Amino acid sequence: MQFRVKDEGTGVHVSLEGQLNFAANEDFQSLLAQLSGFKNRKVTFEMSGLSHIDSVGLGLLYIAREDLAEGGSSISLVNPRDNVFRMLELTEAHKTFEIKR
Amino acid sequence: MxxxxxxxxxxxxxxxxxxxxxxxxxxxxxxxxxxxxxxxxxxxxxxxxxxxxxxxxxxxxxxxxxxxxxxxxxxxxxxxxxxxxxxxxxxxFETVRGGGMTLSLQTATVYRLETLELVAQAIRANFGGISQDTADLMEISLAEALSNAVIHGNLGIPNHLRTTTEGFVQFQKIMHARMADPALAGRRVEINVQTRGPDFICVGVSDQGGGFDLNEKLAHTATATAKNGRGLSLIRKATHSLHGEDGGRTLVMAFRR
Structure with a gap:
């Protein structure tokens, strides 16, 4: 998985690319470290570049959400591909995350 | 019959x-x-x-x-x-004898390659008549099964670590350490794909770990906000039928085309 973080003032834009799965390595750890510096922001995860996600990857998003919430930030997932959206649907992720297509 | x-x-x-x-x-x-x-x-x-x-x-x-x-x-x-x-x-070998497709890789290779992508593409190309919806569900299930086979099956890493950032760091350390052990990294993950009649495709994912009781695991449904433990229930939702073989070392998932 690769990522890019762009500070847009009131919001933070995070682009994810590749696969967010069990092989997610230190990259996600590094992403979490970067995001921990933002307080009271709206963090948008751009998912259109994400080809796959599995439940390990989804678990990482839950961890990110929890970490960000501690700093007063919220998280939304935008533009997931059909297969990724289907996975989010099946796991009822919409009950926890704001998901925009 | x-x-x-x-x-x-x-x-x-x-x-x-x-x-x-x-x-x-x-x-x-x-x-x-x-x-x-x-x-x-x-x-x-x-x-x-x-x-x-x-x-x-x-x-x-x-x-x-x-x-x-x-x-x-x-x-x-x-x-x-x-x-x-x-x-x-x-x-x-039995899968190939029966007209199906097989893949046998070592754990380290499954981790290193984009195995899911390679297998998903091959299934779409080699087995006709699969709807887009089924293809999506198959990929979702295969991703979960591969993840389980590598992490819990062959590497024997428990689930509970990945609940916090610190736990995730610990998880990564254990994963790297076990992947560096040739005996564990050399264990195989095998994917066998076969048609069952005109309407179904069966995908079996096998590992060489300790096995598990599928029914017992399925009985414990993860909560909506759980950070782990939702893999098997996700597979159950995405498949037509699901069962375990070889003492829980093989997960057989059936999909309606």
Whole structure:
């Protein structure tokens, strides 16, 4: 998985690319470290570049959400591909995350 | 009793379904003896311009070799190390004998390659008539099954670590340490795909770990905000049917086309 973080003032834009799965390595750890510096922001995860996600990857998003919430930030997932959206649907992720297509 | 027919992937149609293992390099005496014992024909590609029916490509596990083995005229790919086909599950040969597609890789290779992508593409290409919806569900299920096979099966890493950032860091450390252990990294993950009648495709994912009780695991449903433990219930939602074999080391997932 690769990522890019762009500070847009009131919001933070995070682009994810590749696969967010069990092989997610230190990259996600590094992403979490970067995001921990933002307080009271709206963090948008751009998912259109994400080809796959599995439940390990989804678990990482839950961890990110929890970490960000501690700093007063919220998280939304935008533009997931059909297969990724289907996975989010099946796991009822919409009950926890704001998901925009 | 239901009739079970077998619609074969292109290139795998053969009256004689005796599997053959095709290798690039001259095979060792040991590999030859193993294949002989298993009743598998062993062919060296330079001596065999056209692969025999029901051929499985064998060799080093690279993206290119896996992609080649999962496309006609081959019926699958087996990663071969110094140990030859020792440790390869008989299910792989039976799948090819039955007209299906097989893949046998070591854990480290499954982790290193984009295995899900390679297998998903091969299933779409080799098994016709799969709706987009089913293809999505199959990929979702396969991703979960591969993840389980590697993390919990072959590497034996428990679930509970990945609940916090610190836990995730710990999880990564354990994963790297176990992946550096040749005995664990060399354990195999095997994917076997077969049609069941005209309407179903079965995907089996096997590991060489300690196994588990599928029903017991399914009885514990993860909560909506859980950070782990939702893999099997996700597979259950995405499949037509699901069952475990080999003491929980093989997950067999059926999908309606």
């Amino acid at each position: 239901a009739t079970v027919t077998s619609s074969k992937p292109p290139g795998c149609h053969a009256a004689d379904r005796r599997p053959s293992l095709m290798v690039d390099a001259p095979p060792s005496d040991d590999l030859a003896a193993q294949c002989h014992a298993l009743g598998i024909e062993l062919c060296e590609s330079r001596n065999c311009l056209v692969p025999p029916p029901a051929s499985i490509l064998g060799g080093a596990g690279t993206t290119e070799s896996v992609r080649t083995g999962l496309a006609p005229p081959y019926c699958g790919f087996m990663e071969l190390g110094a140990e030859g086909v020792l440790g390869v599950g008989l299910r792989c």
